[in-house]
Amino acid sequence: TAGITQAPTSQILAAGRSMTLRCTQDMRHNAMYWYRQDLGLGLRLIHYSNTAGTTGKGEVPDGYSVSRANTDDFPLTLASAVPSQTSVYFCASSGDAGEVNEQFFGPGTRLTVL
Amino acid sequence: GQNIDQPTEMTATEGAIVQINCTYQTSGFNGLFWYQQHAGEAPTFLSYNVLDGLEEKGRFSSFLSRSKGYSYLLLKELQMKDSASYLCAVFDSNYQLIWGAGTKLIIKP
Numbered sequence: 749t750a751g752i753t754q755a756p757t758s759q760i761l762a763a764g765r766s767m768t769l770r771c772t773q774d775m776r777h778n779a780m781y782w783y784r785q786d787l788g789l790g791l792r793l794i795h796y797s798n799t800a801g802t803t804g805k806g807e808v809p810d811g812y813s814v815s816r817a818n819t820d821d822f823p824l825t826l827a828s829a830v831p832s833q834t835s836v837y838f839c840a841s842s843g844d845a846g847e848v849n850e851q852f853f854g855p856g857t858r859l860t861v862l
Numbered sequence: 863g864q865n866i867d868q869p870t871e872m873t874a875t876e877g878a879i880v881q882i883n884c885t886y887q888t889s890g891f892n893g894l895f896w897y898q899q900h901a902g903e904a905p906t907f908l909s910y911n912v913l914d915g916l917e918e919k920g921r922f923s924s925f926l927s928r929s930k931g932y933s934y935l936l937l938k939e940l941q942m943k944d945s946a947s948y949l950c951a952v953f954d955s956n957y958q959l960i961w962g963a964g965t966k967l968i969i970k971p
Contacts, residue, residue, distance in 0.1 A: 788870075790949065790963035791905070806958075838904060848893045848912065848953055853904035 750774050752854035754839050760860045761829050769824040769857050771839030779842045780822040781851065782806075782814060784835040791838065797822055829861045864888045866962035868950050873968045874940055882935045882948050882965045890955020896924050896935045897949040899964065905949055908935070937967075945969045 752773045761767050773780065782794040793806030797816040811833060813825045822841075826833060837857045842849040866886045874880040886894070893912040897905040911917055911926035911933060923936040935948055950962040 788963055790866075791951075791961040793958070847957070848910070850895070850907045850910070851959065853906070855904050 752839055752841055752852055754837075754854040754857050756857060757855070758858040758860075760862060761826075763830055763861055764828055767826050767829060767859075769826075769837055769839075769859070771822045771824070771854055772820050773822075773839075773841045773852075773854075774820065775841060775852065776819060777841035777852070778819070778844050779849070780816065781840040781842075782812070782822070782824045783838045783840065784808065784833075785838060785856075786835050794824065794837075829859075831861045833859065834861045835859060864954060864960050866950055866952060866960055868948075868962040868965045870963070871966045871968065873970060874937075876940055876942060876969055876971050878940050879936065879938050880940060880967065882937070882950075882967065884933045884935070884950035884962060886931050886933070886950070886952045886960075886962075888952045888954045888960055891928060892953035892955065892957060894924075894926055894933050894953075895951045895959070896933075897951065899947045899949060901946070908948075940969050942969050942971070 755770045778799045781796045783791040785791050792808050794812050795814040797803045800819045803814050839854040840851040842851045868884050896908040898908050899905040909924040916925045921938045926933045947964040947966045949964045952960050
């Protein structure tokens with residue numbers, strides 16, 4: 749079982765360019781999340797989706813957009829990257845939003861914006 | 863605002879015991895998680911507490927006091943592979959997971 753996969757593993761991106769980070773899970777989880785992790789700041793929620801067809805804003809949504817066309821996929825798009833978006837991005841999923849469930853994490857995408 | 867505090871870094875000796883503390887101030891409480899994260903890897907689930915008291919799982923135990931807004935993770939018989947960051951996270955009243963910045967644990971032989 750793959751669990752959650754993310755692509756790419758790492759990327760160097762020129763400022764102003766757009767990019768989509770991919771996330772796919774095979775656990776049929778309803779809830780999915782995008783976090784960024786920066787040194788000393790811990791995990792910060794960017795966007796989330798409680799179920800297919802719905803999305804919501806987290807703590808740091810500016811500059812990012814998401815979509816949830818189906819249960820398995822939850823891509824994160826940077827429309828016009830800026831250096832402050834340099835970070836490690838983790839996708840996660842859990843059983844149902846509104847319940848206490850363990851979150852399962854993908855391996856992460858290390859993004860550098862120059 | 864919501865806040866979770868953990869020590870930034872701790873050092874311990876192989877074979878010893880270490881306690882990593884976590885204090886929280888959140889809008890509501892629906893449970894507390896501990897995750898382990900090795901350098902360059904994803905966080906992985908360690909434990910969950912929702913009621914006061916101690917939950918034991920092998921070499922790892924987690925304690926919760928809701929009245930004090932306090933939890934700790936206790937690691938016994940430390941091994942070199944326990945060198946990692948340990949993340950404390952709280953489910954608030956909206957079932958949003960609020961994360962601490964993590965405690966980097968360094969194990970020395």
